Amino acid sequence: MHPLHATTSAPESTNTSVLEEPLELLELARHLGPEERERLRQIEAHAQAHIRHQSIEPWNQETLPLHMLQPLGELGLGELFTGDSSQLFQGLAHAALARADVSFSAIIGIHNELIVGTIESLGSTEQRQRWLPGLKRLTTLGAFCLTEPEHGSDIAGGLATSATLEGDQWHIRGSKRWIGLGTVAEVAVIWARDTADGQIKGFLVPTDTPGYHAQKITHKTGLRIMQNAEVELDLSVPASALMPKATSFAATSEGLRGSRAWVGWQAVGAQQALLDLARSYALNREQFGQPLAAFQLVQTALATMAGNLAVSTALMGELTRLQEEGRLTMLRASLAKATLTRLARESAATARDVLGGNGILSTHEVAKIAGDIDAIYTYEGSYGINMLIAGRALTGVSAFV
Structure with a gap:
């Protein structure tokens, strides 16, 4: 039996299928070459067939079905940022995963940007040779340990x-919190502060090292599949x-800037899923003798969601052009x-309004997606902090304190 089908099955639901031809409002994939279009098609098909429905019960139970990661490695998603793939392909791949499940897109995004990317750019030859082969196949997983219990948004100055x-x-002594895959x-x-010079430096530590202790954070209302930990x-x-090139906090800035960009693609994918679900529900659910889609309020809701998605897709499409040109600023x-x-x-x-009472059921997926969106609204810099970063860039004045 294929590992994807070994332990997880789709829950029963009256609304677990998207339309046969879901909307692609701006058709960004048309800008890809034939090979990348085919790769993206394979990722989209796999995500919809083997992640979307199968992720509902693990989300309910706050568990990570590790067997679902192996096929993603076979699709090349453990080394998404390496090789010659375009920024647009990478972004659309993130969106395709988020369209199926936001936690899986978070795992792949963090893995590529903050684990593989960090080791490739900052690690020694020996470190790269030891860790990258398994990481790129997704047979090895990494944890990015930066945030602390008392220091999140102020981590640059407050890291303890x-x-x-x-000799x-x-x-290394301290505590970390909200560490994805930490367990x-x-x-x-x-990341730790050198007591000799006060600089924040990066270390690669096998998690079976004595003195590394991780405990899963439970009772989350979003990203429930992602195994966050206190370490x-x-x-x-x-x-x-x-890591020889990770000798100051500036070494993390490139990765953090890139990670904020791929969270934008997560938002695109999540909105695509929401529109798929709400549109399908409105066309198939009847009230007062006609489908919900016939009511003006429902059509307005769907058009509003489509507008939000179109704006988001267009912004990310243009951002990839800037990335290709090396012009992705922290402001952008x-x-x-x-x-x-x-x-x-x-x-x-x-x-949620379109689905009425069914909107609060995870098996109808909108509530699941909404909880995950609340999480990505906060991580990789909260909404407020990112707005203040933008405000500082716009005015030259810091309003953080």
Whole structure:
């Protein structure tokens, strides 16, 4: 039996199918070459057939079906940012995954941008040789350990985890929170402040190192498949664990800027799913002797959602052009992340209205997507922080304190 079908099946529901030909408002894939269009088609088909329905029960139970990651590695999604793939293809692949399940898109996005990307750009030759082959196949998973219990938005100045070099050993002590895959990863990218010079530095630490302890965070209302963790650190690693190019907080800025851009693609994919679901429901659900789609309020709701999606898609399409030209600024990335997750939130509330009472059932998917959108509205820099980053860039004045 194929591993995808081993343990997870679609729950019963009266609304688990999208339209046979879901809307593609701006058809951005037409800008891809034939090979990338075919790759994207394969990813979209796999995500809809093997992730969308199968993710509902794991979402309900806050579990990660690890067997569902292996086929994504076979589709090349463990090394999405490497090779010659275009920025537009990478973005549309993120959207395709988010259209099926936002947690899986978060896992793939963080894996590529903050794990594989960090090790490739900041790691030593030995570190790259040791970790990248398994990571790129998704047979190895990583955790990006930056956020702390008391330091999230102010992490650059407030990071408290310490690293002290004694002889040929680094001693790392501290706590991390909201660490994606912290309980299941084989390697952790740990950011700690060097007690000698005060700089924030990056270390690659196998999670079976004595003194690495991760505990799953439970009772989340969004991204319930993503296994976030609280991590306690009191460990020693060789001097070679330091990534040679990760010797200041500036080393993280490139990854954080890029990660805010792909969250914009998550918002696009989530909005596509919401429109698919609300439109299908409106066409198939009858009230007062006619389909919901015949009512003016419902048509207005669908048109509003389509408008939000069109604006979001167009913005991300143009952002990929700027990325290709090396012109993705923090202003542009932060505005995209904040604005698109806000629009996605609005569309989730609108879709919930269209589905009425069924809108609060995870098996009808809108409530599941809405909870996940609330999570991406906050992570990779909250809405407010990203707006302040944009405001600082626009005015030259910092309003953080």
